[in-house]
Amino acid sequence: MFSVPVLVLISILVGVLGSLTGLGGASILVPILVLCGIPMKEAVASTMATIIATSASSSVFNLRNRIANVRIALYLEIFTVTGAIIGATITKLISPVYLYFFFAAFLLTSFMRVGIFRRIVLERLLSPSKELDRFSRFLNLNGSYIDAVRERLIEYRARNAFWGGVGMFVAGLAAGMLGIGAGAFKVTVQENILGLPPKVSSATSNLIIGMTALAATSVYLSCGFLNLMLMAPMVVGTAIGGIIGGKILNRATDSFLRILFFTVVSILIVQMLSKGIMSLWH
Amino acid sequence: MALMPCNRKELRLETAMSCIFGIGVAVASVLVIIGIVLSHNAKTGFDLLTGRADFIHRSNFFRLIGSLMRSRNMPGGPLLFVTLGMVSLVLTPLLAVTAALVHFVSTGNLKFALITLAVMAILIISLAVH
Numbered sequence: 001m002f003s004v005p006v007l008v009l010i011s012i013l014v015g016v017l018g019s020l021t022g023l024g025g026a027s028i029l030v031p032i033l034v035l036c037g038i039p040m041k042e043a044v045a046s047t048m049a050t051i052i053a054t055s056a057s058s059s060v061f062n063l064r065n066r067i068a069n070v071r072i073a074l075y076l077e078i079f080t081v082t083g084a085i086i087g088a089t090i091t092k093l094i095s096p097v098y099l100y101f102f103f104a105a106f107l108l109t110s111f112m113r114v115g116i117f118r119r120i121v122l123e124r125l126l127s128p129s130k131e132l133d134r135f136s137r138f139l140n141l142n143g144s145y146i147d148a149v150r151e152r153l154i155e156y157r158a159r160n161a162f163w164g165g166v167g168m169f170v171a172g173l174a175a176g177m178l179g180i181g182a183g184a185f186k187v188t189v190q191e192n193i194l195g196l197p198p199k200v201s202s203a204t205s206n207l208i209i210g211m212t213a214l215a216a217t218s219v220y221l222s223c224g225f226l227n228l229m230l231m232a233p234m235v236v237g238t239a240i241g242g243i244i245g246g247k248i249l250n251r252a253t254d255s256f257l258r259i260l261f262f263t264v265v266s267i268l269i270v271q272m273l274s275k276g277i278m279s280l281w282h
Numbered sequence: 283m284a285l286m287p288c289n290r291k292e293l294r295l296e297t298a299m300s301c302i303f304g305i306g307v308a309v310a311s312v313l314v315i316i317g318i319v320l321s322h323n324a325k326t327g328f329d330l331l332t333g334r335a336d337f338i339h340r341s342n343f344f345r346l347i348g349s350l351m352r353s354r355n356m357p358g359g360p361l362l363f364v365t366l367g368m369v370s371l372v373l374t375p376l377l378a379v380t381a382a383l384v385h386f387v388s389t390g391n392l393k394f395a396l397i398t399l400a401v402m403a404i405l406i407i408s409l410a411v412h
Contacts, residue, residue, distance in 0.1 A: 218411075
């Protein structure tokens with residue numbers, strides 16, 4: 001039986017994973033709900049509220065520890081929120097079958113961070129500048145935090161602010177469309193285009209996804225896709241999981257976070273592709 | 283302390299936003315938990331696949347709040363608590379952005395006050411229009 005206590009427990013685990021990886025939790029929850037027989041559009045809409053819960057609960061510690069950067073988050077938010085509203089409107093209009101494939105394709109973009117893909121996509125095709133451009137200097141998106149593992153103060157300064165904004169618009173579009181935080185994509189953009197440290201990328205992504213989800217939730221509210229009895233246990237579970245994840249993030253090593261991230265994303269891609277292919281068959 | 287991140291003013295903003303997120307999530311979670319417990323006692327919708335699905339549908343978020351305040355056409359009992367929990371959850375990031383706006387205006391950081399104002403305007407328009 002797919003009961004409320006089972007969903008609460010799953011959501012706690014998902015909240016911890018979502019907080020540690022910067023995925024935000026919904027990328028993991030949507031495939032699980034679909035696997036359990038919940039219709040795709042209903043799953044997408046209902047996980048939006050859980051994204052806000054994971055984002056808010058993990059941000060409690062990330063902000064207190066100064067790992068999340070508020071100024072960078074607010075600048076990037078302009079692009080993600082606009083993208084999310086457009087994305088959620090697209091979901092209202094298209095067939096759910098396409099959403100499985102969009103979901104898997106979007107998760108694939110996470111591999112932009114891996115060796116050969118990183119060299120081809122980011123370093124050759126996009127070739128983000130390593131220099132501080134005028135727009136980034138104008139915005140002055142800098143910050144610092146104390147890394148608990150390395151026991152030293154890490155200082156950083158974001159570059160390529162314009163292209164970072166464009167990347168975040170795409171992330172917002174996917175977030176609104178697929179009911180996810182698009183944390184994987186956001187982390188990739190922040191690490192590789194803006195040049196932020198992994199922990200800052202993960203924590204700032206967690207802060208951003210809550211506000212992006214808020215905008216998309218409003219679209220699903222007007223469509224009547226929000227199932228309260230489905231959302232309720234997930235909100236509680238992911239909030240608890242987000243707090244646990246936020247507490248242990250600064251103690252985890254960067255390599256552990258990367259391995260965890262790619263393991264989770266690989267499993268989700270396989271699951272969504274198989275679901276999409278099966279839907280086409282029937 | 284030897285290791286100390288720079289800018290004490292921003293430290294205040296981060297602490298304030300951290301508190302808003304903490305309180306918002308706590309209030310939302312308590313309301314939702316009350317809703318779940320009441321729902322369990324009423325024996326409705328405990329199996330998510332075979333149980334009754336309860337959807338909320340309003341033309342926009344502010345109309346939903348209006349309905350809640352007037353208690354007109356709103357679900358009673360467990361669903362009212364869950365709906366209130368969802369509303370407080372949605373309001374949490376909005377309050378955090380408001381705190382950031384107040385901070386940037388009060389510290390005279392016009393550049394980020396305008397950026398924050400733009401974010402807030404988009405969020406409010408999206409909640410009001412849809």
